[in-house]
Amino acid sequence: MSGNTSQPSDPGSSSVIPTNLTLDITLKGQQENPHGDGSGIVYITASADNASYYNFRFENGDSFNSQDGNLTYTFTETGLNQYLVTVLAYSPTNDYDSTSKPILIRVSPPSVDGRDLVWSDEFNYDGILDSSKWHHQVIPIFGENWANGEQQHYTDRLDNSYVSDGTLKIVAKKEQYIFRGITKNYTSARLNSKYAFKYGRVDIRAKLPSEQGTWPAFWTLGANINEIGNYFGSTYGNVGWPLCGEIDIMEQNGWNKNNLIGHIHWGDTNTGDYGNNGNNIQIQNGSSEFNLYSLIWTESSIKILFNNQPFFEVDIVAGMPYNNLHYILLNIAMGGNLGGEIPTNFNSSTMELDYVRIYQ
Incomplete structure (x- = not known):
């Protein structure tokens, strides 16, 4: 599921709401395998007009702020799993817009005896x-x-x-x-x-x-x-x-x-x-x-x-x-x-x- 929601912090005040929010997610190694290379690493980029910082949220409760809209994150649960990644773009007036995007990613178990x-x-x-x-x-x-x-x-x-x-x-x-x-x-x-x-x-x-x-x-x-x-x-x-x-x-x-x-x-x-x-x-x-x-x-x-x-x-x-x-x-x-x-x-x-x- 993906979509956008906008929320002014105070409807009665002069609010600046971020617009044109985009969310791009690239899995490490996805050119060779659409579900990634097994490392669980993803590169996330968010962009919006009038945004001063971004907050990335994950279904396990992890939450990270980024000033430039870039984040590298590692999923750790082994196997092929689907997750929903959410970003909130905040303006200088602390108003925000948000969007979410699902990903399907494979995480390999650790190497054993030096073998992959x-x-x-x-x-x-x-x-x-x-x-x-x-x-x-x-x-x-x-x-x-x-x-x-x-x-x-x-x-x-x-x-x-x-x-x-x-x-x-x-x-x-x-x-x-x-x-x-x-x-x-x-x-x-x-x-x-x-x-x-x-x-x-x-x-x-x-x-x-x-x-x-x-x-x-x-x-x-x-x-x-x-x-x-x-x-x-x-x-x-x-x-x-x-x-x-x-x-x-x-x-x-x-x-x-x-x-x-x-x-x-x-x-x-x-x-x-x-x-x-x-x-x-x-x-x-x-x-x-x-x-x-x-x-x-x-x-x-x-x-x-x-x-x-x-x-x-x-x-x-x-x-x-x-x-x-x-x-x-x-x-x-x-x-x-x-x-x-x-x-x-x-x-x-x-x-x-x-x-x-x-x-x-």
């Missing part, structure tokens, strides 16, 4: 997932089924993935669902990031599902996999799994929700032989509290962390396919090798994500 944020979703919106960032992978990779004996169909419905109250919800449900003529008794969501990256740090803050039979995962695949129905297709190659390389940042089995798994799978680029390595730790609050699940990936090593504490690290040696672009996957599978038996009284289960961030 290059991609994220803070989930500070409601409803459908941001389609510029996420792809729903719904076509079973083995024709009628997904890998590992999983029992679900993945869908792109709001029933199975949506954003509300600042978090992403991925929901696995017990229900009959038909896709391409195949009926399954469970549904869930499997998301691909539309951003591919090589090296850096991934941070995912989340609450995990608590129900038995669920197999939640935050993981990456080499973008050269060309897996059926994934986002990148053959854009970066067509090597398949496991030659693409896989990094499991977080997995849990379906029967022990205190067990956290970090793992990698790969195919040797020289011999084609399958290899894997990993570790697990015991945690107590995976489903009751938000925790931080992280990957630090460099040219020489892969490190997986829980709440900033490393619990698996491996050196990257010749033949391991970890010098190529990867993308992020988020999903809850039902049953299968790691989900195990699904209880007959299972109804639904939710995994909640506060943010997904990539730093380089």
